[in-house]
Amino acid sequence: MIPPLLEEIRERLDEFTATERKAAHALLANYPMQGLGTVAQFAKAAGVSSPTILRFVARLGFPGFADFQARLRAELENQLNSPLARSSVMETDASVDGDPLMDKLVENVRETFAHLPRGELQSLIRILADEKRTVYLLGGRFTDALARYMAAHLRIVRPNVVHVAGQQGNWLDQLIGMGPKDVLVVFDIRRYQAEIVRFAEAAARQGVTVGLITDSWMSPIGRIAAHVLPARVAVPSPWDSSTALMAIAELLIAGVTQENAERSQTRMKALEDLRNAYDPKRTGDDLL
Amino acid sequence: MIPPLLEEIRERLDEFTATERKAAHALLANYPMQGLGTVAQFAKAAGVSSPTILRFVARLGFPGFADFQARLRAELENQLNSPLARSSVMETDASVDGDPLMDKLVENVRETFAHLPRGELQSLIRILADEKRTVYLLGGRFTDALARYMAAHLRIVRPNVVHVAGQQGNWLDQLIGMGPKDVLVVFDIRRYQAEIVRFAEAAARQGVTVGLITDSWMSPIGRIAAHVLPARVAVPSPWDSSTALMAIAELLIAGVTQENAERSQTRMKALEDLRNAYDPKRTGDDLL
DNA sequence: GCAATCCTGTAACAAAAAATACAAACGTTA
DNA sequence: TAACGTTTGTATTTTTTGTTACAGGATTGC
Numbered sequence: 001m002i003p004p005l006l007e008e009i010r011e012r013l014d015e016f017t018a019t020e021r022k023a024a025h026a027l028l029a030n031y032p033m034q035g036l037g038t039v040a041q042f043a044k045a046a047g048v049s050s051p052t053i054l055r056f057v058a059r060l061g062f063p064g065f066a067d068f069q070a071r072l073r074a075e076l077e078n079q080l081n082s083p084l085a086r087s088s089v090m091e092t093d094a095s096v097d098g099d100p101l102m103d104k105l106v107e108n109v110r111e112t113f114a115h116l117p118r119g120e121l122q123s124l125i126r127i128l129a130d131e132k133r134t135v136y137l138l139g140g141r142f143t144d145a146l147a148r149y150m151a152a153h154l155r156i157v158r159p160n161v162v163h164v165a166g167q168q169g170n171w172l173d174q175l176i177g178m179g180p181k182d183v184l185v186v187f188d189i190r191r192y193q194a195e196i197v198r199f200a201e202a203a204a205r206q207g208v209t210v211g212l213i214t215d216s217w218m219s220p221i222g223r224i225a226a227h228v229l230p231a232r233v234a235v236p237s238p239w240d241s242s243t244a245l246m247a248i249a250e251l252l253i254a255g256v257t258q259e260n261a262e263r264s265q266t267r268m269k270a271l272e273d274l275r276n277a278y279d280p281k282r283t284g285d286d287l288l
Numbered sequence: 289m290i291p292p293l294l295e296e297i298r299e300r301l302d303e304f305t306a307t308e309r310k311a312a313h314a315l316l317a318n319y320p321m322q323g324l325g326t327v328a329q330f331a332k333a334a335g336v337s338s339p340t341i342l343r344f345v346a347r348l349g350f351p352g353f354a355d356f357q358a359r360l361r362a363e364l365e366n367q368l369n370s371p372l373a374r375s376s377v378m379e380t381d382a383s384v385d386g387d388p389l390m391d392k393l394v395e396n397v398r399e400t401f402a403h404l405p406r407g408e409l410q411s412l413i414r415i416l417a418d419e420k421r422t423v424y425l426l427g428g429r430f431t432d433a434l435a436r437y438m439a440a441h442l443r444i445v446r447p448n449v450v451h452v453a454g455q456q457g458n459w460l461d462q463l464i465g466m467g468p469k470d471v472l473v474v475f476d477i478r479r480y481q482a483e484i485v486r487f488a489e490a491a492a493r494q495g496v497t498v499g500l501i502t503d504s505w506m507s508p509i510g511r512i513a514a515h516v517l518p519a520r521v522a523v524p525s526p527w528d529s530s531t532a533l534m535a536i537a538e539l540l541i542a543g544v545t546q547e548n549a550e551r552s553q554t555r556m557k558a559l560e561d562l563r564n565a566y567d568p569k570r571t572g573d574d575l576l
Numbered sequence: 577g578c579a580a581t582c583c584t585g586t587a588a589c590a591a592a593a594a595a596t597a598c599a600a601a602c603g604t605t606a
Numbered sequence: 607t608a609a610c611g612t613t614t615g616t617a618t619t620t621t622t623t624g625t626t627a628c629a630g631g632a633t634t635g636c
Contacts, residue, residue: 017583033365036324037358039624049585054625065624066592070325076364077321101542102401105535109397113390145437149530152430237542238556242437246534247393254389254525268526305613326593337615342595353594354622583632594621602613 005071006031009060016059019048023056032072039065100236105243108232112244116229116251124211124227125255127183131263134160136174136184136203140196143187146213146242146249150185153253156271157264164199171199180207185252188212188219189233189240197221213248215240293359294319295403297348298518302407304347306514307336311344313510316518320360327353335511388524393531396520400532404517404539412499412515413543415471419551422448424462424472424491428484431475434501434530434537438473441541444559445552452487459487468495473540476500476507477521477528485509501536503528 009024016024026046027034034042043050054065062068128135135154139147144165151163164174178184184203188196197220204210204224212225215233222228231244257264297312304312314334315322322330331338342353350356416423423442427435432453439451452462466472472491476484485508492498492512500513503521510516517536521528545552 019584030365033361036361038622040622050624051586051626052584055584073321073324077318099401101539102535105538106394106398106401109531110394113387113394142437142440145433145440148436149430149433152433153527235538235542237538238545238552239441239541241538243397243531243535243538247390247531250393250523250525250529250531251389253527254523257526264526307614327595328593338594339596339616340614343614577636579634579636581632581634583630585628585630587626587628589626590623591625592621592623594619594623596617596619598615598617600613600615603611605610606608 004075005060012060016056019052020056020059022046022048023053032076035072036069104235105241108235108241108244109247112231112247116248120227120229121251121255124185124229125252125259127209127211127227128154128185128252129158129256129259131158131160131260132181133209134162134178134182136162136164136178136182136208137187138164138184138196138199139187140189140191140193142239143189143242143245146187146245147185149246150249150253154256157253157257157267158260168195171195175199175202175206178203178206178208180209183209183211185211185213186219186221186225187214187245187249188221189215189242189245190217192219192221200224213245292363293348298403298405300348301405301516302411304344307340308344308347309516310334310336310511311341313513313516316504317508317510320364323360324357392523393529396523396529396532397535400519400535404536408515408517409539409543412473412517413540413547415497415499415515416442416473416540417446417544417547419446419448419548420469421497422450422466422470424450424452424466424470424496425475426452426472426484426487427475428477428479428481430527430530431477431533434475434533435473437534438537438541442544445541445545445555446548456483459483463487463490463494466491466494466496468497471497471499473499473501474507474509474513475502475533475537476509477503477519477530477533480507480509488512501533 006028009028013021013024023042023046026042030045034045039050039053043053046053057065057068060068062071127133135158137147137151137154139145148163148165151161155161162174164171184200186196186200188200200210200212200221201224209227210221210225211227211229212219212221213229213231214222216230218228218230229248231248233240233242233244235241294316297316301309301312311330311334314330318333322333327338327341331341334341345353345356348356350359415421423446425435425439425442427433436451436453439449443449450462452459472488474484474488476488488498488500488509489512497515498509498513499515499517500507500509501517501519502510504518519532519536521530521532523529
């Protein structure tokens with residue numbers, strides 16, 4: 001964080017000469033914009049001459065006016081990038097847009113939330129936050145990406161997260177270890193793939209708690225699932241949309257994070273440290 | 289109230305020429321500071337020449353660069369002087385549900401669409417629909433799931449779709465084959481991973497057309513990307529949301545499908561047949 | 577009240593930055 | 607593939623801007 005020049009000027013106000021103080025006042029009155037124009041503009045606003053502005057800047061310790069401006073810009077940038085200020089700079093509300101697909105996508109998310117059974121959501125979150133359980137995530141041909149996404153996030157806030165992926169043959173290896181203490185989250189929408197259903201059923205038979213995110217018509221897994229979260233997936237396109245599923249996934253992720261906030265925080269910090277220690281030069285790590 | 293130049297630039301993004309867009313991206317990436325320095329600094333940051341910057345501001349309707357800067361300063365001044373004056377988000381329709389996260393997710397998708405540069409979207413779709421190009425998809429730690437999702441869909445409607453995934457070492461193997469005829473779609477949001485940026489840069493150097501789906505602050509890749517689609521990702525949670533990114537991905541998928549409807553239909557039919565012939569008892573196939 | 581010193585503005589200068597002219601490169605279309 | 611129009615960067619010019627030199631004027635100490 002860059003220490004604000006503003007404070008320094010206030011404190012050192014009496015070091016300046018009378019006219020320099022006029023300059024200082026003009027700057028403080030419209031900080032920091034006044035300093036971002038030209039010397040002449042600054043001088044005029046302060047009611048002094050250009051050289052006075054230069055002397056003022058020099059006394060502050062800057063080699064030249066350009067350096068002074070650079071400092072002001074850096075400060076502003078720093079300030080604007082803080083999360084609080086950001087929203088107000090950027091945000092404007094805009095109107096609706098004609099595209100039917102866009103409209104439907106927005107509506108789907110809204111409708112999904114409107115009809116989302118809060119109880120189901122909350123209890124699934126609570127189960128997912130329980131770190132004594134191992135969480136398994138499974139998706140179909142397209143929804144596998146969602147399972148992956150959710151796994152990537154959950155792994156950060158809690159231990160024992162497994163994304164059931166890759167060769168189907170290997171799925172069975174996962175199945176062996178699953179028991180009544182564990183939980184399986186399945187993403188399954190229309191064209192309910194047989195192998196997904198079979199896997200979920202097998203897991204249920206072993207006492208695993210099954211959470212299901214599905215479309216409104218509901219997958220056959222719904223019959224065995226302990227918690228079902230239905231989403232709107234219909235769009236004017238040959239495919240179903242996964243945007244609402246993603247939205248639900250994010251609700252779950254956020255819920256689990258919040259459900260056990262300290263643990264999440266601790267783990268996030270620890271991971272950050274690990275990553276830095278592992279290779280300070282690199283910002284992230286590999287995808288898996 | 290001065291209407292933010294930011295939004296205007298976003299919306300008129302497709303009026304600009306390719307290099308002017310680079311300038312626009314550089315400005316949006318560091319708005320509005322980038323515009324408050326000199327033309328030369330701006331040009332260097334955007335990776336273009338000074339005259340391009342001047343043409344850019346001219347096209348925005350400013351008589352000269354100084355006027356442009358004055359406008360930026362005025363905007364900032366206006367904004368800094370009204371700390372909480374703009375809680376404008378409230379004006380939108382009443383939330384069906386009290387949950388702030390749900391509200392924000394819906395709003396993000398709506399806002400993303402509202403400000404999505406249609407020209408950028410259309411031209412990226414057209415490029416992605418061109419089957420003579422090979423499509424490469426790349427994502428970061430979390431957004432890799434989106435790249436995967438999009439790849440899974442695109443593979444159905446067109447040939448030559450590659451999801452750049454797995455060990456980073458293998459990425460280079462992909463890089464070898466990439467050339468000016470090809471296109472790379474990158475998902476990259478805050479915490480822009482160095483290796484993603486590097487890969488995109490390397491691809492660009494080989495003449496690959498780069499399409500970027502990113503957050504509003506825009507990734508460093510924006511500088512080299514031919515087409516940028518910004519999404520709202522901020523949510524009241526420790527993470528950024530990918531729901532809007534998913535929505536954009538689905539727009540692209542639907543667009544490509546529609547852009548060449550017959551081919552899509554033919555391929556979908558052919559795949560269906562193949563799948564049935566391969567194993568009539570099974571409904572789907574493996575994930576990869 | 578005088579002189580020495582410190583401020584301050586005017587004006588000239590030098591540096592830079594903005595703006596322009598032009599030519600090369602690019603993509604596009606016939 | 608050739609020729610057109612567009613776009614883009616290089617080089618140059620022109621303007622603006624920051625900077626400095628200097629002299630008049632205010633201020634303070636003796």
